[in-house]
Structures are given as C-alpha cells and as structure tokens.
Amino acid sequence: MTQIYAYIPFKNGSAEDVALEYPAAAKKIDAAAMLTAVVTGSGAELDSVATEMSKIYEQVIKVDNQALAYPNAEVVRKALVNIIPKDAILLVAHTTFGMDIAPGLSVKMDAAYAADIVDFEGIEGTRLKMVRQELGGAVSTHVTADISAGAVITIRPGAFAPVDGGAANGTITDKSADAGDLASTRKFLEVVEAEVGDVDITKSDVLVSIGRGIEEQENIELAQELATAMNAVVSCSRPIVDAKWLEKSRQVGTSGQTVKPKVYMAMGISGSFQHLGGLKGNPFIVAVNKNPKAPIFQVADVGIVTDILEFMPELTEAISSL
C-alpha cells in the first residue's frame, strides 16, 4: 500500500492552510493510500498543532525537540530522514521552507524528487504521473517519477481543494526518540520583519498594478496618473521592486503583500503563481498584456491584448473626462 506522509508547516500554534490541502493531493496520488501527518517542533505549540491535525488525519506523528522550535531546514531534514520510511512519499508545501528543505532531503533519502506539483494523475506501475508548470506558468508539463524507492514532492499551496477538517479522531504517535542527532552547521538567528512603507496597498479597493511590461522607470508615471484618475493606488510585481523603482511595500505576492481589492488592474504582469499568491478575495481582474498567451489571461476576468504604454494614457484620459 502506498504510504504518504505530509509535513505540516505552522505558525503561532496553528497549521498553515496547506494542511487541509494535502489530503486531496494524497487522494489523487492513490485513493487507497495511508496518509500520515508529520509535525515537528517543540512544547505546547507542537502539541496544539498535533491535536489540531488529529481532527483531520487518522495518523499523526509528532517529533518534539528544542532544536526544532524554529523550523531550520537543515535540522528538520535530519529528523525527517530518520522518521520517514525509505519507500514512502513525502509531501511538503512549495513555500520558502519547502524549497529550502525538500531537494536536499530527497538526496539524503535517495528518493525521487518533483517540485511545485499542481496536480497528480495517479500511479502506473512504479511511476507516479504529475502536472507542473514551467516558464513562469506559460506552459504545463506532465512528469513521471519512479517512486519505487520513495519520493519527496513539493505541492503548490492553493492548487488542491481544501478538505473540511474536524471529523477524524486520529492517533498521535510520539517519535521524538527517533529523531537522531540534530546538530547543525546552520544556525538560525532571527526573523527580521519587512519594512512598512509610506503607502498601504492592502487598504485600497482598487489597485493599478504594474509589472515588467512598464519597461522603464519613467513610465511609472503613466500608471500613477491612471491610479489618480481611478482613485486607486499603484502596486507592482517583484521585478519592479528588484529594480528599486518602487518600494517593497508596494509588491503584491507571496514574498510581498497579500491584498484583497475589489478591482485589480494587472498591467504588463505575466501572472506567475508567486504574484497571484498575494491576490485574495476573488477581485475583478483586468489584465492588459501585449502577449495574448500570457498566463494572466487564464485567471483574469477581462483581458486586453495591447501595449500598456499606449493604453494607460488613453484610459486615463477617458476616465478623467467622465
């Protein structure tokens, strides 16, 4: 029988949303698989997450150690190598923690690796068939992995439908004694919080958001003028912040702000999942992009194929004369 383990990330004593998404992913791998949640941490916080998980999962393993109090990928990896059976499938969320731990863990477990999976199409023989994306979401691919010696797989948060938790009465098994030597060559020091900017983009109902399609720093003015006409605020994708054209607090996405506007104007933004990950609350999305194949058109409500540098001034003028 396929054995699947799901690593549960948590913050401030409660599990992240992906904890409710692993069960759907596991079912798509093998509906008959045995699924076990794995929680590592320390003390009362760990216990409360383990209890929370026992309401969703039939089997929960907890590993309690002071060295695991902060999820330092190197330390967690050492513990998991000793806890996860060699031929099992381990699911990890494709987050900054997942990217940190999973590739090296697959090497240490001598298991197959697949990253950022958005769908599973079942097991045939020794091979598991999966769907992932390349080139910033522009194309999808099927990949297969030989899982006969186990697999480590990261899944994209939000890609699998969450289950309604609460019904299970799972057993919690304490495997702290099996974690082994957790000494580490990488020492966690602290988390430095992101700086707060002048403008709070999370407060605005309408965002005019610009991406690499803005091409030059001077062109940001065109977006600012449109935003003013719409009584909106300018936000952006990551490359605009990397180029230091706008401050970090204007960035929408997993490594930026989470926003819930009513209307989101995506101007020259391709629509990578890290960008869309910051867009919540089902806003009305208008995408303007000169590439008719841009992935943003798959999630937008309204699409316009044109050059934003020509389109924005015309739209500004039309709105201003209403």
Added chain:
Amino acid sequence: MEILVCVKRVPDTAENEFELNGAGNDLDRDDLVYSVNEWDNYAVEEAIQMVDKMGGSVTVVTVGDDESEEILRREMAMGANNGVLLSDDAFEGSDGKGIATILKAEIEKGSYDLILTGAQADEGAGQVGGMVAAMLDYPYASLVNKIDVMDDKKIKVGREIEGGNQEMNEISLPCVLSIQTGINEPRYVGIRGIRKVSSVEIPVKSASDLGLDAASVGSAGAKTRRVDYFVPDMGEGAEMLEGSTEEIIAKLIEKLKAKGGL
C-alpha cells in the same frame, strides 16, 4: 574567497510567445530567444562584488550544449574570471539530481569556499542548489538576499521568506547558497564587454573528464522525467475585449463601473 557560480541558459520569458512543437513533446524551439537565467545574474553579481572586496576569483559553470558557451562569456564579461562548460551527449535528459551530480563532480575538482546558484530557473524547480549541497554534505540556504562574511569560516546570510520577511542564519563555509533576485543590481553588459572576452578559452569537460559513470546521469539516471508539454484547459479564461481602442475603453469603463472600480 574562491567562488563557483552555477548558471543556466534558458528561454527568455519576456521575449517569447511559447508554442508547442507538432508532436507536443517539446516547445517549438526554432525561434526561441535564450538568455542567462534571471536569478543567475544576481548570483554572479554577488560573487563579483564579494571578490572585489575580499580577493579571490569567480568561476562560472554550466551544464549544457555548445550554445551554452555564450552565457558563460556573458557572465565573464560581467567580471567572472573563469568559465567551464560541462557538456556530453550522456548528460542529455538529466533530471535535477543528474545536473547536481555533474556539478558536484566539477566542484570536487576545485577547492571552492562558496558555491552559488540561482533560486530557480526556467523549470521553476529550485532544486539543483539544495541537491548539490546535500551530495557534498555542505550546509545550504535557499533564497538568499543578503550575505555578510564574518570570517573565513563563517558567513551570515539572510533568506527571504513569506511576506518579504528575512530569516537570518549563520552558516559555516564551505557552503552552497541559492540567490534570490533583488539582492543586488546586476551590472549591465554591453557589446564591448562581450567582445573583450570573445577569444578567452573556455574548457569543455565530458563525463569521462569528470569521472562520471554515464549511467548515473542523463536520461539513463533520471528518476524524474518530463513526458510532454501541454497547454492547460483552464476553463473559460478572461473575456477578451476587442475592437478599436475607443470601443475597448468604453466596454472596460462599463465593467469597471459595475464592479466598483470607478
């Protein structure tokens, strides 16, 4: 400090509209524009700045075909001192572990204090750096957006985590770091810079030069394989507004009014 930076030649997402080939098993690559993986430019820039400050050298390495040589030259035009091309028919079809195995063999031939990769490349996997580190038993940190050298045994690194917060870690050398965009501002490379390095010799190493068993890499050694490319059926997608600019704007304004955008 001796620094090795792993770089990859990838299709440029800003310059291409991707189409599948007739058989659907690959992209139509005939007219694709390629460039250096965006993340790798930040890694090379960081390495150059470190060496400018502390001395040492920067080597850029790639696993690829003949055409990958051009990206090594580009990174050398930025200021990398050496380039190495790892190329062999046996490398074709490698999965992440295959690429990491090949890079590890090259790394073991030198003595590097620091190995840098990009946070991710065209396939969006973000796997090679962590795998190389695990294979070498070196410490690893991903998504690094700050490096402070403490002494010749230790560095302090910042990792970018969710929400733009930064996780600070102390790591012992030698180690492997994957570099996140925004850590610096990669310098511009002009035609003249490229011309300057156009005649520099770039060694090419094969599987046997690296002492690699051909069965451990390439499609033979790959546990994970790409079967095909496809365009996903995402339901209806966006309602595309068409017509003259005036017509489009009129339709858009109606919709914005209805949705509370105006």
